[in-house]
Amino acid sequence: DSGVTQTPKHLITATGQRVTLRCSPRSGDLSVYWYQQSLDQGLQFLIQYYNGEERAKGNILERFSAQQFPDLHSELNLSSLELGDSALYFCASSVGSGSYEQYFGPGTRLTVT
Amino acid sequence: KNQVEQSPQSLIILEGKNCTLQCNYTVSPFSNLRWYKQDTGRGPVSLTIMTFSENTKSNGRYTATLDADTKQSSLHITASQLSDSASYICVVSAGYSTLTFGKGTMLLVSP
Numbered sequence: 001d002s003g004v005t006q007t008p009k010h011l012i013t014a015t016g017q018r019v020t021l022r023c024s025p026r027s028g029d030l031s032v033y034w035y036q037q038s039l040d041q042g043l044q045f046l047i048q049y050y051n052g053e054e055r056a057k058g059n060i061l062e063r064f065s066a067q068q069f070p071d072l073h074s075e076l077n078l079s080s081l082e083l084g085d086s087a088l089y090f091c092a093s094s095v096g097s098g099s100y101e102q103y104f105g106p107g108t109r110l111t112v113t
Numbered sequence: 114k115n116q117v118e119q120s121p122q123s124l125i126i127l128e129g130k131n132c133t134l135q136c137n138y139t140v141s142p143f144s145n146l147r148w149y150k151q152d153t154g155r156g157p158v159s160l161t162i163m164t165f166s167e168n169t170k171s172n173g174r175y176t177a178t179l180d181a182d183t184k185q186s187s188l189h190i191t192a193s194q195l196s197d198s199a200s201y202i203c204v205v206s207a208g209y210s211t212l213t214f215g216k217g218t219m220l221l222v223s224p
Contacts, residue, residue: 002156002158004156041216042202042214042215042216042217043157043202043204043214044214045211045212045213045214056211058211058212088154090156090157092156098144099144099145099162099164099206101159101162102159103159104156104157104158105156106155106156107154107155107156109154
């Protein structure tokens with residue numbers, strides 16, 4: 001158990017809908033990272049927050065947004081969902097930003113039908 | 114464009130045997146290189162993190178090497194166990210936080 005929690009575990013929704021994925025980092029960790037893992041793409045870095053502020057951006061679509069709250073939990077919002085958004089979404093946390101070890105949560109499996 | 118290439122794509126070995134996985138990268142500026150183990154459907158677990166000045170790092174039966182000149186890394190697994198069956202992902206960090214992931218090597222350890 002990494003100490004990172006993600007909810008929900010599974011999510012099934014229809015195209016065009018909007019969903020919110022939630023992540024609670026390990027106690028004491030200030031950085032939260034979001035990743036998308038599709039079958040054919042491998043892990044893709046989406047976005048990082050550090051202590052409430054956006055720190056780095058990867059291949060995140062404009063339909064996706066994220067935020068980190070004062071209690072350090074983070075949410076990833078996915079809107080206007082398409083079939084291709086079906087994937088595993090992982091959250092990871094680390095104590096700082098940079099060359100720190102990242103601890104991954106169990107993931108949320110999103111299925112768009 | 115930053116890229117991480119891993120080989121082989123998949124590998125089957127007998128329990129107890131050793132194996133070596135390869136990672137080649139074109140990432141600039143280089144910050145660090147990580148190896149992760151990912152069991153199917155679960156989050157990746159960090160095995161090693163190496164910075165520019167480190168050329169070998171071990172974690173139990175896992176030993177990672179880094180050649181920053183040739184931009185190559187390898188992960189050597191000694192005396193493989195059935196529980197080593199997983200995907201092994203090489204990740205290279207460019208600059209402050211940007212991570213570039215390889216597609217992984219799928220290892221199957223057969224009894």
